[in-house]
Amino acid sequence: MSATHxxxxxxxxxxxxxxxxxxxxxxxxxxxxxxFVYPVFLMKLLCFVLFAAxxxxxxxxxxxxxxxxxxxxxxxxxxTAHALKVWQITPELAILAxxxxxxxLGVIIGVLAIRRQGIYFAxxxxxxxxxxxxFCLQAPFTNGEDGIQGFSRGNLFxxxxxxxxxxxxxxxAALVVLSLIxxxxxxxxxxxxxxxxxxxxEQRTISLGYxxxxxxxxxxxxxxxxxxxxxxxxxxxxxFATLAxxxxxxxxxxxxxxxxxxxxxxxxxxxxxxxxxxxxxFLATSGLPVTMVLGGTFxxxxxxxxxxxxxxxxxxxxxxxx
Amino acid sequence: xxxxxxxxxxxLMGQLxxxxxxxxxxxxxxxxxxxxxxxxxxxxxxxxxFYMVGAFxxxxxxxxxxxxxxxxxxxxxxxxxxxxMVIERTMLRALYGLDHLYGLLFTFGLALLLEGxxxxxxxxxxxxxxAPEALRGATNLGFMVLPNYRGWVVVASLVLCFGTWAxxxxxxxxxxxxxxxxxxxxxxxFGVNVPLLLTLTYGFGCALAGIAGVLAAPxxxxxxxxxxxxxxxxxxxxxxxxxxxxxxxxxxGYMLGIVxxxxxxxxxxxxxxxxxxxxxxxxxxxxxxxxxxxx
Numbered sequence: 001m002s003a004t005h006x007x008x009x010x011x012x013x014x015x016x017x018x019x020x021x022x023x024x025x026x027x028x029x030x031x032x033x034x035x036f037v038y039p040v041f042l043m044k045l046l047c048f049v050l051f052a053a054x055x056x057x058x059x060x061x062x063x064x065x066x067x068x069x070x071x072x073x074x075x076x077x078x079x080t081a082h083a084l085k086v087w088q089i090t091p092e093l094a095i096l097a098x099x100x101x102x103x104x105l106g107v108i109i110g111v112l113a114i115r116r117q118g119i120y121f122a123x124x125x126x127x128x129x130x131x132x133x134x135f136c137l138q139a140p141f142t143n144g145e146d147g148i149q150g151f152s153r154g155n156l157f158x159x160x161x162x163x164x165x166x167x168x169x170x171x172x173a174a175l176v177v178l179s180l181i182x183x184x185x186x187x188x189x190x191x192x193x194x195x196x197x198x199x200x201x202e203q204r205t206i207s208l209g210y211x212x213x214x215x216x217x218x219x220x221x222x223x224x225x226x227x228x229x230x231x232x233x234x235x236x237x238x239x240f241a242t243l244a245x246x247x248x249x250x251x252x253x254x255x256x257x258x259x260x261x262x263x264x265x266x267x268x269x270x271x272x273x274x275x276x277x278x279x280x281x282f283l284a285t286s287g288l289p290v291t292m293v294l295g296g297t298f299x300x301x302x303x304x305x306x307x308x309x310x311x312x313x314x315x316x317x318x319x320x321x322x
Numbered sequence: 323x324x325x326x327x328x329x330x331x332x333x334l335m336g337q338l339x340x341x342x343x344x345x346x347x348x349x350x351x352x353x354x355x356x357x358x359x360x361x362x363x364x365x366x367x368x369x370x371x372f373y374m375v376g377a378f379x380x381x382x383x384x385x386x387x388x389x390x391x392x393x394x395x396x397x398x399x400x401x402x403x404x405x406x407m408v409i410e411r412t413m414l415r416a417l418y419g420l421d422h423l424y425g426l427l428f429t430f431g432l433a434l435l436l437e438g439x440x441x442x443x444x445x446x447x448x449x450x451x452x453a454p455e456a457l458r459g460a461t462n463l464g465f466m467v468l469p470n471y472r473g474w475v476v477v478a479s480l481v482l483c484f485g486t487w488a489x490x491x492x493x494x495x496x497x498x499x500x501x502x503x504x505x506x507x508x509x510x511x512f513g514v515n516v517p518l519l520l521t522l523t524y525g526f527g528c529a530l531a532g533i534a535g536v537l538a539a540p541x542x543x544x545x546x547x548x549x550x551x552x553x554x555x556x557x558x559x560x561x562x563x564x565x566x567x568x569x570x571x572x573x574x575g576y577m578l579g580i581v582x583x584x585x586x587x588x589x590x591x592x593x594x595x596x597x598x599x600x601x602x603x604x605x606x607x608x609x610x611x612x613x614x615x616x617x
Contacts (some may be wrong), residue, residue, distance in 0.1 A: 065423045112602050115609040119365045119422050120561060124605065127558040131598035138591065248554065252430060259427065291438025298431025302424050303416055 022267070023181060030173045039169045040237070045277050046176040047234040052257040052269030053183050054226030059255075060264030061187050062219040063199030067122045067251050068109060068129030069227050072102040074246030075132060076228030078142055081241035085151035086141075090158055095232040102228020103221055105132065110220035114213055117202075126248060133246045147242030148235075162236070172233050179226055184266060186222065195219050227254075249291075256294060259301050262308025271309050329587055335466040341583015342576065343472055343541065346479035347373075349575025350534040351556045352563065353483055356571040357490070358527035360503045362520055364414065364425035370553025371436040372528045374546060376402050376535025378440060381451050381544045391454035395536050402532025407525035414524065415517075433550065440546035448543030475537050482533065483572045490568055499523060558601040563613050570613025 033042055051073055058064050076098030083094035113124040136142045153162035162168045186192050194215050197205045206212050235241045244250065253276065261272025279297075283290045301308070307315055351369055358366045366372075379401050380394035389397065409432065417424050453471040460469045490496040502509045502516055510516040535548075542548060556575075563574030578597050585596040592599070604612060 065426070112605050115605050116561070119426055122423065122426055123365070123557040123561050124601070126554055127561065127598050127601055130554045130558075131595045134595045134598075248550070252434065255427065255430075289438045289442035291434050292442060293438075295431045295434025295436070295438055298434060299413065299428055302428040302431065303413060306420075306424065 019184060019266075023177070023184075026180070026270075027177060030177065034166070034169060039165050041277075041281070043169055043172050043237050044234070045273060046172050047230050047237060048254075048257065048273040048277050049270050050176045050179050050233070051227055051230035051254050052261065052273045053180055054223045054230060055254045056258045056261075056263065056265075056269045057183050057186065057226070058219055058223040059258055060268070061192060061199065062195045062216060064216065064220065065122045065255070066113070066125040066220070066223070067248070067255070068113075068125030068127075068132075069223075069254050070246050070248060070250035071105055071109065071129035071132040072224040072227040073231035073234075073250060073254070074136070074241070074243075075105050076102040076231035077235035077241040077245045078136065078148060080232040080235045081148035081151065081239075082141055084154060084236070085148055088154075091154045091156055091162055091236055094154075095229065095236065098232030098235070099225055099228045102231065103225040106221040106224025106228075107217075110217045110224070114216045114220065126251070129246070129251060130248060133243070133248070136243060136246050142241075142243075145243065147240060149240045151239055153236055153239060168237065172237065175229065175233065179229060183226065187266070191215070191218070252298075253294070256298055256301070258308075260297070260305075260308055262311030262314070263306075265308065265310040265314060268308050268310040275309070332466050334587055337583045337587045338580060339466070339468070339472060339476075339583070340586070341580040342476055343579070344582060345576040345579020346476055347534055347538060347552060347575075348556055348559050348579050349483050349572045350479050350530055350537075351552065352559045352571040352575045353486060353568065354527040354530035354534075355556065355560055356565045356568055357486070357530075358524055359565045360568075361499060361506075361523045362410075362414075362418070362425075363422055364417070364429065364524075365422065366524075366527065367426055367429035367553065368432040368436065369429075369527070369531050369556070370549030370551075371433040372402050372406065372531035372549070373535040373538070373552065374440065374549030375405070375436060376532030377451070377539040377544045377548065378444070378535075378546075379532070380536045380539045381449055384451065391536075391540070394539075395533065398536045399529040399532035402535070403525040403529030406528030407521050410521050410524040415520075418520075433553070437546050437550060444546060446545060446547055448545035451539040451544050453540035471540055475541065478537060479534070482530070486530065487568050487572065555597050558597045562597075562601050562604050562611055564611030566611075567613040570611075574612060 030042075030046075051069075055066070055069050058066055078098075079101040080094045080098035083089050083097045084091065087094075089097075109125060109128045112128060113121050116124060137144060142148065153168065155161050156167070156171060160167050160171075162171060187195075194205065194210055197208075197210070198212055198215060202212055231245060234245070257272035257276045258269055259272065260275050261270065262268030276294075279293070280290060283293055305312060351373060355366055355369055358364060358369075376398045379398040380391070383389035383394045383397060384391075414425070414428065417428055457471040457474050460467050461473070462468075490499060498509065498514050498519060502514065502519055506516050538548065559574055559578050560571065562578065563570045565571070578600065581600065582593060582596055586593040
């Protein structure tokens with residue numbers, strides 16, 4: 001794709017202060033929160049925020065529903081855990097290995113999936129991810145049902161000890177915030193404009209001369225890579241990578257997070273991940289069947305709150321503005 | 323002993339039979355998916371869950387009411403069909419005007435709800451369900467020993483598949499259904515009650531899944547997980563065959579079951595991924611699917 005195309009897209013001229021204030025607020029909240037909230041819970045939440053945000057880049061801004069994002073999340077988690085345990089490399093390299101794995105998987109699954117549209121796209125990604133699940137079930141390095149566990153987090157760059165909770169917290173928080181800024185940059189770049197054009201009207205985007213397939217693949221691979229980062233961080237946090245990370249239920253959970261928060265909104269995945277992780281924590285101790293509640297929530301969201309929490313708020317604000 | 327490609331004939335035949343059985347379920351389920359998708363434009367993710375509910379209803383009828391296999395073969399699909407119709411009337415209906423993805427997401431939630439519910443009350447270990455008296459035992463066909471129940475499943479599923487095909491292609495109701503699939507507004511203008519047709523079609527598709535569940539109950543254990551295990555493979559089958567054609571769904575279902583069975587003989591490690599590999603190859607060579615006329 002050439003720059004001439006990008007130049008033709010009209011970008012908003014007045015710089016809005018809202019994003020800068022929002023990100024500053026987010027950083028401030030992340031600095032203050034550990035004094036009130038259990039840091040491990042916060043870190044888990046941050047991993048899922050990133051996962052949902054990466055997923056939203058694809059569903060919300062490109063209009064592609066992937067039912068196979070667990071493959072990227074779990075695949076990266078496995079490779080990161082394996083790298084830390086067996087190769088014994090430093091955590092930043094282990095995470096990099098995980099992200100690269102997710103990107104490679106993203107290219108393979110993406111090339112196949114973009115050959116079809118809509119619901120077929122969803123079914124293909126689901127089937128490919130299930131294939132990867134069976135691969136992980138049988139491959140010797142994943143230890144089957146036991147998963148990879150019992151490794152040290154190691155020292156970041158060989159210096160900073162990540163087994164220290166607050167070191168780990170600031171490391172994960174920094175990476176997640178940087179990734180969110182990256183996603184925001186992607187969405188509001190000329191590239192992101194084209195992605196949204198594809199979401200709104202694929203045929204018209206083609207007729208404008210964009211090679212839609214390449215943009216779709218680009219978005220898919222970026223989303224896969226960022227999901228991989230989330231999975232790698234989760235493996236680092238819990239020192240644990242299992243089949244649950246690659247199973248289709250995980251793909252379903254990230255869809256639900258995005259849906260609850262608000263598809264195609266920046267803050268949606270953050271809110272959605274918060275609601276879902278909080279809900280799971282509550283349900284785990286309450287004795288209620290988690291899957292059932294998740295399923296019911298899914299149905300209610302699709303029937304009544306398709307805009308999601310953030311989407312409904314934005315909608316209300318817009319209506320008040322007139 | 324007779325061998326083919328270095329494999330003993332009875333072993334090969336045994337795996338082929340298992341493949342044919344699995345293919346029967348793939349065919350029945352992808353047929354139901356195709357019928358529902360054709361008219362309602364909804365990918366019924368809950369199809370696997372309805373299959374599981376069918377098996378559970380059969381088990382419950384036997385355990386709580388003493389109703390045996392033959393009664394269940396009639397009552398379980400009826401119950402599943404009614405459940406489907408109620409869901410269509412009360413909830414699914416609201417999603418017709420929207421993007422197809424919402425239908426997929428809604429039925430995904432429904433699948434989780436049903437699976438989670440049964441898992442909560444019955445656990446995941448699986449419950450045994452005996453084959454009916456008349457179909458126990460086995461028949462020696464000379465080249466292999468055929469367990470009677472397995473033979474029955476193959477015959478029953480063939481009858482169901484081609485019966486459904488005949489209803490859709492040869493009867494008046496089927497003609498309405500095909501017409502409404504092409505252009506529902508026009509058909510409604512001719513005085514056909516399309517909303518009722520939609521409800522009945524969804525119920526019928528779910529009932530097909532339910533009857534597949536009853537057929538499966540004596541073969542596999544009745545387990546809450548049986549639905550989600552099979553539905554993903556069926557999705558791959560549907561991608562391979564294309565959802566446009568009823569006959570295509572049936573043929574692809576049987577074909578892939580048999581390929582899977584053969585794979586178990588010659589390269590067992592890949593048996594549970596072979597369908598997905600075929601899907602990938604088909605997508606590369608013929609993106610619209612084997613029988614698809616891509617929309």
